[in-house]
Amino acid sequence: MPAREFNFDGLVGPSHNYAGLSFGNVASFNNVKSVSNPKQAALQGLAKMRALAARGFAQAVLPPHGRPNFALLRRIGFGGSDADVIAAAFRDAPAILASAYSAAPMWSANAATVSPSADSADGHVHFTVANLNSKLHRSYEQEQTARTLRAIFADPGYFTVHDALPATPAFGDEGAANHTRLASEHGAPGVEMFVYGRVEFQPDAPAPKRFPARQTLEASQAVARLHGLSPQRTVFIAQDPAVVDLGVFHNDVIAVGNGNVLLYHAQAFFDEPATLAALQFAMGSIGQPFMPIRVARTEVAIDDAISSYLFNSQLLTRPDGRMALVVPLECRDNVAVARYLDGLVKSGGPIAELLSFDLHQSMRNGGGPACLRLRVALTAAEAGAMHQGVIMTEALYAQLVVWVERHYRDALAPADLADPQLALEVNSALEALAKILHLPGLYAF
Numbered sequence: 001m002p003a004r005e006f007n008f009d010g011l012v013g014p015s016h017n018y019a020g021l022s023f024g025n026v027a028s029f030n031n032v033k034s035v036s037n038p039k040q041a042a043l044q045g046l047a048k049m050r051a052l053a054a055r056g057f058a059q060a061v062l063p064p065h066g067r068p069n070f071a072l073l074r075r076i077g078f079g080g081s082d083a084d085v086i087a088a089a090f091r092d093a094p095a096i097l098a099s100a101y102s103a104a105p106m107w108s109a110n111a112a113t114v115s116p117s118a119d120s121a122d123g124h125v126h127f128t129v130a131n132l133n134s135k136l137h138r139s140y141e142q143e144q145t146a147r148t149l150r151a152i153f154a155d156p157g158y159f160t161v162h163d164a165l166p167a168t169p170a171f172g173d174e175g176a177a178n179h180t181r182l183a184s185e186h187g188a189p190g191v192e193m194f195v196y197g198r199v200e201f202q203p204d205a206p207a208p209k210r211f212p213a214r215q216t217l218e219a220s221q222a223v224a225r226l227h228g229l230s231p232q233r234t235v236f237i238a239q240d241p242a243v244v245d246l247g248v249f250h251n252d253v254i255a256v257g258n259g260n261v262l263l264y265h266a267q268a269f270f271d272e273p274a275t276l277a278a279l280q281f282a283m284g285s286i287g288q289p290f291m292p293i294r295v296a297r298t299e300v301a302i303d304d305a306i307s308s309y310l311f312n313s314q315l316l317t318r319p320d321g322r323m324a325l326v327v328p329l330e331c332r333d334n335v336a337v338a339r340y341l342d343g344l345v346k347s348g349g350p351i352a353e354l355l356s357f358d359l360h361q362s363m364r365n366g367g368g369p370a371c372l373r374l375r376v377a378l379t380a381a382e383a384g385a386m387h388q389g390v391i392m393t394e395a396l397y398a399q400l401v402v403w404v405e406r407h408y409r410d411a412l413a414p415a416d417l418a419d420p421q422l423a424l425e426v427n428s429a430l431e432a433l434a435k436i437l438h439l440p441g442l443y444a445f
């Protein structure tokens with residue numbers, strides 16, 4: 001069955017801020033307490049969606065979540081009116097108030113793991129919502145994510161949305177950020193590659209020492225089971241813990257795949273030869289070639305890879321069958337990375353084009369182009385069965401720009417989270433958004 005890959009970008013929410021909540025994510029830590037610009041963040045994300053849609057890529061949008069999470073704040077002992085809750089949380093636990101206000105759902109690669117119908121035993125498109133349980137501010141995204149995915153992919157004849165795995169360290173699951181699908185075409189059976197940083201029940205397995213590993217092998221295996229994936233076409237790969245300790249908190253910070261191509265840094269995997277052999281074998285078993293593109297340390301040092309987010313790029317198959325690499329502007333500013341990318345495009349390989357975008361607001365929290373999107377490969381029938389109001393068009397883009405201009409602030413400092421007006425602004429913004437997207441039951445207001 002022919003299929004297209006839809007990229008569902010997370011729309012940045014009105015409370016986008018820099019709270020330093022993600023220990024192990026170097027950018028998040030370095031920019032803690034700086035002033036954010038939610039309006040610019042949302043417009044930067046929308047500009048990327050619009051440009052990719054205009055080039056013929058299938059593009060859709062995932063809405064932001066309601067904020068702040070009053071249920072979380074009340075559950076941990078802040079009471080009274082909403083304004084009382086905010087005031088007391090700001091006074092006694094500002095990091096927790098920031099967690100309740102986080103706009104992190106914008107990084108929709110972490111929303112879920114997705115397997116297309118060509119890979120699943122029952123022919124459904126399967127989604128497992130990620131529990132994101134290694135960070136407080138992300139651990140409660142799962143409720144709205146499940147609601148959103150079930151609203152968009154509501155047809156039970158085509159789609160299955162699984163609840164998040166149990167929220168316990170054994171099942172730390174960060175969704176598609178640690179998952180790559182290799183297949184000659186989006187509609188063909190493919191190989192699903194799960195990358196983990198830790199094994200709960202094998203304490204001597206490689207694990208980072210300084211920063212947390214967010215994804216466990218046990219979680220990846222559970223997702224593969226839930227999706228009914230064929231063991232022959234499913235590969236579990238250990239990340240190199242040494243690079244987790246340098247700031248590679250998700251595999252999509254160090255590798256990106258699409259079609260038959262895997263673009264990866266030499267330090268991405270714990271056992272590089274075994275990783276390549278396993279992928280080669282699995283691809284061979286379905287008669288498909290595998291094309292790894294290895295970036296050596298001498299070409300791009302690991303620090304440059306992390307700071308530029310070279311690998312947090314989107315590798316997309318263009319309508320003409322060749323590939324485009326979507327990178328953040330930071331890759332053009334880094335001399336070694338820019339040189340490498342120019343050579344890559346000129347090499348005559350599968351990657352024919354480079355597209356760069358200014359995603360500075362998101363990048364300052366450790367979120368590049370690949371973090372901002374969830375890939376969903378859909379046949380024409382599946383695409384027709386999903387909710388159509390989230391598909392990016394010129395008309396939707398124009399409506400969303402007007403909506404952002406009306407509802408978003410252009411500066412948000414840490415102290416602004418104490419302003420009870422902000423909660424009201426977010427609420428009215430999201431009420432208006434649900435109407436624009438034609439999803440009346442989207443939020444549980």
Ligand code: SUG
Pocket residue numbers: 017018019020021022025028029102104107109110138177250252253365366367368370371372
């Ligand atoms: O989970 N940053 C996100 C970035 C997620 C990137 N996603 C992928 N690599 N796919 C995170 O660390 C920072 C929030 C703050 O510090 O305010 C944050 O959550």
